[in-house]
Amino acid sequence: MSRYGRSGTLVASGTPGRSGTGHRAGSPGYASGLTIAIVAGVLLGAAIAAPWLAPQDPYDLASLRLDHARLAPLTRDEDGTLHLLGSDDQGRDMLSAILYGLRVSLGVAGAGTALALAVGLAAGLGAAWRGGRLEALIMRVVDLQLSFPTILVALMLIAALGQGPDKVIIAIAVSQWAYHARTVRSTAATELRRDYIAAARGLALPAWRILIGHLLPNCLAPVVVLATAQMAAAISLEATLSFLGLGVPVTRPSLGLLIANGAQYVFAGQYWMSLWPGLVLLATIVVIQHTGEQFGRAVAGGVSRR
Amino acid sequence: MGYSALVRIVQSLVTLLAMSILVFVAVYLIGNPIELLVPPQASESEMARAAQALGLDQPLPLQYLHFLGQALQGDMGRSFTSNAPALTVILERMPATLELAIAAALIATGLGIPLGLLSALHEGSRTSRLTLGLATLGFAMPTFWIALLLVMVFSVQLEWLPSGGRDASGTVFGLGTSFGSWRGLAHLAMPACSLALFKLALIIRVTHAATRDTLRLDHVRQAHARGLSGVRILTAHVLKNISAPLLNVIGLEFGALVAFSVVTETVFAWPGMGRLLIDAINTLDRPVIVAYLLLTVALFTLINLTVDVVCLAIDPRLRQAPNR
Numbered sequence: 001m002s003r004y005g006r007s008g009t010l011v012a013s014g015t016p017g018r019s020g021t022g023h024r025a026g027s028p029g030y031a032s033g034l035t036i037a038i039v040a041g042v043l044l045g046a047a048i049a050a051p052w053l054a055p056q057d058p059y060d061l062a063s064l065r066l067d068h069a070r071l072a073p074l075t076r077d078e079d080g081t082l083h084l085l086g087s088d089d090q091g092r093d094m095l096s097a098i099l100y101g102l103r104v105s106l107g108v109a110g111a112g113t114a115l116a117l118a119v120g121l122a123a124g125l126g127a128a129w130r131g132g133r134l135e136a137l138i139m140r141v142v143d144l145q146l147s148f149p150t151i152l153v154a155l156m157l158i159a160a161l162g163q164g165p166d167k168v169i170i171a172i173a174v175s176q177w178a179y180h181a182r183t184v185r186s187t188a189a190t191e192l193r194r195d196y197i198a199a200a201r202g203l204a205l206p207a208w209r210i211l212i213g214h215l216l217p218n219c220l221a222p223v224v225v226l227a228t229a230q231m232a233a234a235i236s237l238e239a240t241l242s243f244l245g246l247g248v249p250v251t252r253p254s255l256g257l258l259i260a261n262g263a264q265y266v267f268a269g270q271y272w273m274s275l276w277p278g279l280v281l282l283a284t285i286v287v288i289q290h291t292g293e294q295f296g297r298a299v300a301g302g303v304s305r306r
Numbered sequence: 307m308g309y310s311a312l313v314r315i316v317q318s319l320v321t322l323l324a325m326s327i328l329v330f331v332a333v334y335l336i337g338n339p340i341e342l343l344v345p346p347q348a349s350e351s352e353m354a355r356a357a358q359a360l361g362l363d364q365p366l367p368l369q370y371l372h373f374l375g376q377a378l379q380g381d382m383g384r385s386f387t388s389n390a391p392a393l394t395v396i397l398e399r400m401p402a403t404l405e406l407a408i409a410a411a412l413i414a415t416g417l418g419i420p421l422g423l424l425s426a427l428h429e430g431s432r433t434s435r436l437t438l439g440l441a442t443l444g445f446a447m448p449t450f451w452i453a454l455l456l457v458m459v460f461s462v463q464l465e466w467l468p469s470g471g472r473d474a475s476g477t478v479f480g481l482g483t484s485f486g487s488w489r490g491l492a493h494l495a496m497p498a499c500s501l502a503l504f505k506l507a508l509i510i511r512v513t514h515a516a517t518r519d520t521l522r523l524d525h526v527r528q529a530h531a532r533g534l535s536g537v538r539i540l541t542a543h544v545l546k547n548i549s550a551p552l553l554n555v556i557g558l559e560f561g562a563l564v565a566f567s568v569v570t571e572t573v574f575a576w577p578g579m580g581r582l583l584i585d586a587i588n589t590l591d592r593p594v595i596v597a598y599l600l601l602t603v604a605l606f607t608l609i610n611l612t613v614d615v616v617c618l619a620i621d622p623r624l625r626q627a628p629n630r
Binding site: 159239 | 328610
């Protein structure tokens with residue numbers, strides 16, 4: 001048996017989603033939990049404390065000087081300010097721009113994921129609770145949407161709504177709610193058959209109390225796992241839309257837009273404008289995905305013990 | 307089998323119709339294109355005439371019916387910007403995009419399936435862990451950023467590959483394509499690789515997980531007990547079992563490759579239909595946006611349908627219970 005690898009850990013047959021979020025056990029421990037936690041802490045701390053950490057306010061257009069544009073990393077401008085990571089084509093200090101950009105990226109993706117989660121929870125719980133036609137309708141829409149890639153759904157929305165951070169949040173929510181709805185519905189359908197629901201019904205509790213007080217908390221675990229994975233996908237989606245020039249405005253760039261701004265100078269060998277924000281973006285996504293997988297394993301353990 | 311296939315075909319048609327309504331309504335809600343097309347000093351009556359000429363003064367349902375009737379005849383309106391038929395504009399760009407997507411799919415499956423199989427067969431070994439680790443990284447890397455990294459290394463530093471554009475001067479069977487010449491392939495290499503990376507990571511993970519689960523099944527263990535050779539077990543017992551889920555993923559992901567080429571085409575100035583869509587969105591060129599979305603949706607539906615039918619054909623288990 002051992003020649004087939006480790007003996008199988010029982011894993012909740014969650015959603016083998018298109019984005020491959022259902023992956024588990026076999027993934028390598030290339031980074032220990034501690035490193036991941038530290039990186040996550042640093043990234044989150046940096047995003048929150050950006051206004052205090054950043055050497056320059058990249059949103060203060062008056063302070064930007066074009067003669068300080070495109071300085072290489074570790075050079076000083078004429079005023080003697082050190083640009084640790086260089087500066088971009090607007091004369092923005094890269095480090096400051098990245099700190100603020102991380103804020104924008106996390107904020108937009110977080111809001112989008114939260115909205116998707118809320119809509120997905122409502123739709124999934126509603127479908128499982130009411131059943132019948134409503135359930136059939138919701139699940140048909142979910143299936144339909146999941147057969148198209150998120151980027152296409154997002155592009156369609158941006159084409160319809162226009163650009164801007166709020167539109168990106170909506171695009172993220174609309175392209176992701178279906179994943180949550182599907183997971184919540186299948187979990188809720190199982191939970192609804194359990195004794196505690198029957199007991200709550202026996203006590204003649206109002207429907208909303210059973211739904212929110214009893215059903216919802218017991219459906220949360222798999223959804224939290226999914227939401228973490230979707231957060232990583234949302235960051236990537238926001239970055240992609242912004243890179244295409246369809247996302248956040250140029251005056252308040254996210255990581256994706258910073259990479260796009262620097263892209264034209266890559267051909268001239270001025271790599272830093274795209275490389276640094278890209279590394280931060282990659283680190284953010286890896287950390288969140290890894291956290292999601294850890295959550296997934298923890299939840300799977302909990303389920304198999306039942 | 308015949309009945310199940312028929313059901314899928316009808317479902318696909320309904321999907322197409324629903325999506326055409328969605329696309330039409332969504333796109334026709336955006337700003338007034340007349341303001342873009344008519345000079346700002348134009349009078350009210352001139353604006354009204356332009357709207358009439360474009361059919362924009364009709365109520366939405368009528369516009370939709372008209373649009374659907376025309377679309378079924380292959381007429382999706384004229385591009386507001388170039389005045390050429392929208393469908394022609396897109397079909398001209400389609401070969402470049404399909405070429406890119408096919409090349410990426412070949413890379414992703416050609417490397418992904420063997421790597422996934424190997425990493426599952428040698429579960430826990432150093433190579434297996436390295437492969438899966440790289441797959442995790444590839445999974446996290448945004449397509450556009452990996453594209454820029456490739457340019458930094460192979461165009462700017464090493465100067466091995468051209469940083470953009472397409473060379474379709476070589477021909478295969480009389481068709482101009484990048485596959486026809488070394489120069490063409492050199493232009494294709496980086497776009498295809500960057501587009502393939504995410505799918506490669508995905509296919510490695512799917513193949514790995516499916517193989518690992520299959521290896522644990524009783525019939526495979528029994529095959530080992532019967533003393534069958536490793537190759538025989540792999541081809542007859544493992545590959546056969548993982549082919550249906552794998553095919554599903556590959557089919558779906560091919561469509562995603564076409565959609566995602568929007569990003570790659572932007573970085574590498576690849577003259578495909580994805581770049582066209584971005585330009586159309588920026589100029590509010592509605593016929594082109596609608597035609598692109600409808601064409602992509604149709605392509606998707608066709609791929610999904612084909613995959614479903616092929617899966618029905620190769621996996622008898624699916625024919626028994628049509629609902630699950």
